[in-house]
């Protein structure tokens with residue numbers, strides 16, 4: 359186990375060092391600048407993003423007013439300017455031009471798009487509405503993430519449960535334990551396949567590597583079952599199950615917003631969150647699926663002791679989940695209103711509500727049904743109902759987590775001077791933000807937010823400084839993004 363763990367740590371450090379970037383590569387600046395009025399034609403267009411985009415899946419298209427592409431289709435990541443894509447232009451004449459860009463995040467493959475205009479000795483062209491700047495996650499992505507998280511939790515939690523809470527001894531328990539390893543492995547493989555399918559041919563190399571490792575962990579966990587026990591004794595197999603679960607969990611952390619921030623403390627928090635979730639969730643599944651079916655034939659006192667031991671472990675895991683979840687939330691949210699006003703916040707709120715319900719059920723198990731069963735009193739019907747409800751709530755919370763990790767966090771640090779533009783009913787609305795200073799959040803994050811609104815024919819802009827909340831409110835006024 360120890361060499362395996364050392365390999366896990368070494369691989370994660372290497373992968374992390376190889377790719378700290380943001381999960382959404384947003385526009386920061388360009389040359390020509392947005393709305394530039396030039397007197398000479400440029401020979402290239404450069405767009406700088408908040409983080410490194412994956413050049414293979416990204417594009418910068420320069421279009422004339424008739425919609426014809428006038429660039430050389432040679433988009434590359436430039437080496438002399440960080441996070442910048444460039445595209446060459448042929449000989450272009452006077453007129454208005456539209457630069458339409460799409461980026462694919464090098465971390466998790468998330469797409470972002472936008473457009474801006476420039477003009478040479480001519481009026482600026484109108485910019486068509488091209489839909490949301492970050493398309494919502496697809497059903498395939500949500501299913502892939504939720505399945506992957508489920509697989510991680512089942513393998514890690516089952517390994518932990520069978521090593522430290524209760525070692526399956528009866529034949530029936532061992533059989534069910536092996537079946538659960540297959541289910542966990544299949545969830546990992548299935549989830550990984552869905553995510554790869556969702557990404558298609560444009561999958562960034564780093565993401566492909568991590569997904570391949572995740573799928574491999576699922577295959578390895580299932581394959582370990584077929585090795586004879588003289589080659590892999592039961593206790594070593596249980597360690598291997600936990601190890602493959604932990605390794606798969608690490609691949610999730612390495613494509614998370616925490617990894618995107620490049621801050622090792624948040625990566626550690628995210629991984630702790632995943633481990634604690636797995637110990638709790640996977641433990642509940644292991645208990646209900648492996649232990650409970652043979653509970654009737656068992657000494658109620660022994661069963662009660664297992665419940666007691668697992669409940670205490672679950673309490674510790676829950677404390678870690680809440681602490682690590684809260685610390686991460688504080689890093690990702692700007693205002694408390696984000697919890698109800700942004701997709702990211704709503705997904706987070708859903709998790710918190712589901713967790714509260716889960717805690718209620720857990721308390722019932724710990725304080726009512728566990729003691730009753732320890733005293734040998736019949737309580738298994740109610741206990742079962744509780745376990746089924748708990749499993750349903752866990753599934754819900756994993757889906758909420760899948761949404762959470764797919765949406766851009768409100769506080770995503772992008773260093774952008776210009777964050778969002780909307781074109782609605784002939785009105786161009788521009789929200790400008792200052793560079794996020796992560797250490798002095800409350801004082802400065804929005805202090806220089808400026809709101810500018812102007813008509814599409816661009817008479818002089820009406821600009822007004824506004825409070826963060828007002829800016830946020832106005833930004834979410836009806837209308838489609840860019």
Ligand code: HEM
Nearest residue numbers: 507610611614615616628635683684686687713755759763
């Ligand atoms: C049963 C309870 C919970 C489950 C099953 C759960 C599950 C998850 C999962 C699977 C992830 C994704 C980890 C990754 O991809 O690396 C995650 C991330 C996260 N969770 Fe939880 N979670 C739970 C409770 C909470 C609570 C109570 C909070 C807040 C107080 C919270 C806040 C977060 C945050 C902020 C993230 C990071 C999302 C991001 O990448 O931006 N979670 N959670």
